Amino acid sequence: MTDYIIRTEHLTFHYSKNRKALDNVSLNIPKGSIYGFLGPNGAGKSTTMRLLTGILPQQDKSIYLFNQPLNEQLPKAFDRVGSLVESPALYLHLSGYDNLKYIAKLRNVPESRINEVLELVDLQRDAKRKAKAYSLGMKQRLAIAMALLDEPELLLLDEPVNGLDPNGIQDIRKLLVRLNKEKGVTIFVSSHLLAEIEKMCTHVGIISKGKIQFEGTMEELSKKSGLCKIRITVKDAQRWYDELAKENPTVEMESTTQFSLELQNREEIPAFTKELVNKGAEIYEIKILDGLEEWFMALVN
């Protein structure tokens, strides 16, 4: 049986009588996974996150952390959990170092560990500056460093790359993957960007309007999402369009040099390309137009 670090059983939460924020949400986060928690803004991601961290009191007892009911082990469980909920919680009047020192004090972590995490998030040089002076990305990184300080078994990250530039996003992503691989940290990460989740997660749960729409591994996701749409840039596009249109009704002209079509799944791309080349097509570019995205959009709307 799979060892689940977090489990929720039909988790339901009301802010008020008429407003159900979460409806019957059952999540299963396996140990060692990077679990992407995906959903548009307002779907219930943050509510779930806050319930998982106990910031919001549960209205039923349906959350299990490390196979124990959550409410019975707060705040002790945080010895094993690092978290970053919503906007980075930092003390702006303190330096980056002191922010970490504060967490170190609370968690009884030796101060030597501070430099390690600073290095991990590449903030050594800015450690003495006040957090007030940090850029958004640096703040985000510092917040992650604070979550990592106590070498947690589980990381709960709410939109960790929100507001970062592409470079920053990439750095964080790499860091998380590394932590997962090297230290076996289970990571539960929420995002509203499918592309983010796709790039690093092993498991995914999709939430919309307070309900879970999908949960499974990435493979299961791509199978489920079905069709794969590609766009091909080719010399003499009109000719190839006419030819392909006979067999594949999904072919569409995009411009004079591009057309798009749908394949059954990603795995068909190499064979399809080979065939086309063999037929003499001069291909400049093949781009996956992300069938997943469209499927996702359909799912959540």
Added chain:
Amino acid sequence: MQNFITALKAEHLKKKGTGIYILSIILGVISPFIMLLVEYFQSRPKFGGLPYNYYLAFIESCLEPFTVFFFPLLIIITVSRITQLDHKNGGWQLMETQPVNKLSIYFSKFAVIIISMLIAIVSLVVSGYLFAWILSLLIDMPEQATTGFAFTELLLLVTRIFLAGLILVAFQYIISVIISSFIWSVLVGFFLLLAFIFLKAYNITPDWYPLEPLSKISAYPKGSNLGYWITYSETASFLLTIILLYIGFNWYRHKGIKSAFLGNGKRIAGLVAILIIVGGLLSYVLYPKTYSSYNKTVVCGNIDSDRDVKTIYITDNFIGDTLAIIPVENKKFYAEIKKNVPLDSYNVTFDEIGRVPTIFSNNDSIHIDFKLIKSAMDVVITGTRLPENQSDKEVGLRSSASYYIGQNTFLEDPDFITNQIVDDWEESISNSKTFKTVDNYIPKSDFTDKKQKLMSVQYLNLWNSFIQKRAALYPDKETPETEGIKKIKEMITLNDESLLTNDDYVRYVISQLTINNKEDIDDDTKAFKAIEKLPAGPFKDKMLFSQMDKSIEEASKTSERDTLITQYNKLFTNKKFAAIIANKARIIEKLSSGKQAPQLEAMTLDNQAISLADLKGKFVVIDVWATWCGPCKYESPYFDKMAIKYKNEPVQFVAASIDDDIKKWFIDAKSKSKSVLQIHLNDKKKFHDEYNVSGIPRFILIDPDGNLVEVEMPRPSEKQFEKVLRNALGLDEKK
């Protein structure tokens, strides 16, 4: 506990660079600093007074600005800043996702505030010491000041301020944690401060008001009258703090008042338990207490004086009837009073050196601590009438109507004046109930009733004087008696014997009895006629006594006094009154101008006997004084100056001391002007009786034949003194 200490340490790291403790020091130091400047620029030399601790007194004088302004201000600011650190930075969520329990989170922050409070209080004390010391270098320290380290007093003071401040801290803290916007908690705090000023002005601040315990500290820096370490007000602050923190913490822990206390049996039960237990204690503490009666009437006490007090006399306020003569043994006295003593203010006289008006009635046990060192007196009355003796004994009239009537303004508007009288009366009636001691004791209802009656009498007298003025100014216009005035009148009956020791009541009764007498005779005659018609009994006797006492005093001729006595003294049922009046007339007669001055036996500085008879042939001006008498010492240089100025006239200036301690007299008298004959009276008591002395200094002028010219001269510091003297000597008005 470990968890809490960890959280507290972390909390200290968090406040790094915010200057929270520095602010505490600044706001602690500011009041002593202001006091230093005030004392330096306005320094008045203090003469006399009982010994006191110089440093403690300085710190106590700093309490008012500190406890009613700077300290509350500090609390409001600090609480807001400490909580804002986390509101602003998402810190609450951060803390809650750490392995720290909410109890530690909530109370570690509270502890930081507590520490900053303590820093402020200790700063006040330490800087108080420092600035007082600096002041002592700049200006002279009063001679009766002592400089020991008042450890116990200071420790108690610090503890009391701390406890008193807790309720405001707790109140501000729960608000600041719940409301994340910084502005609201500060607004609420300032609103509390402002509203307090208004509540104070109307004297209606409830004990549970978050600023009240602090203000009580500055009102009563010495704390309990009954020797408790802390007063009820600090206890109440502490108990309220427990309740507030219980509610506040659960509100925080369960994110809302509903989830904290509703819909969960256990939580409701917890709240109810706290409210019942702590709330019960609280209401016990806050409920005003009264002393219960004793099974007999006792007056006792201690005497602490550098002078020897042998006997204590208790007399009533009306005819000076002696209720008890108590011998003093080992500086203590005790007496059980067997006579009937209705509630009133009685005079407790400590030989001739001090008189203490003391309120008591039957079945009271009164303890008087009498302290008199040099000329400074301090009296502490405890026992079953403690609150009565502390409360404002003067039933002074505080009415703007009194001013208008006096100034003859708004007399054309009877509604306005009448309403003003009624409003002010209502206010003073409600004020008469507000007094309580520092230990939450209130006067018994008999006292309050009497006080309210006496107040009402004053307003009715005011009303009467208004009607009279109206009648004179607008003879054909009505001055309607409103419902309000009727209400005041209902308070008073015209035969209340217990009020007769009050002149205002007597005046009121007479005014009511004579109101319909339109005869063309003087008011005193009208009064006598009215009193004559009263049914015989104690009430009539006392009314008559008051009127006689006044008329005899005012009569200018022997014949007038004789007429009064023959006409009215027979009306007394109680012949004691008649005797007193007759005696009074006799004394006044004896001391009137031209009568032989009662003899005085005395001793000079050379230990020679001297009597008044030895001074015949010259005018004699006598200054009666004592070394312990402050006002006497003030007059003395003026007296000496006169003696030198009239050295060549046929007048002998005599300073007659009534000191018990002849040595003290000797030292003092030796250093005085040689133009004044210094003598020491042999029999103080005899002098008191024969010269009808009620107090010193007393100046007496006797002519060369030994007859009285003036038995009570003006004081030499007044111009009238010299005028009287020149007149007697036959000198012209010019000097």
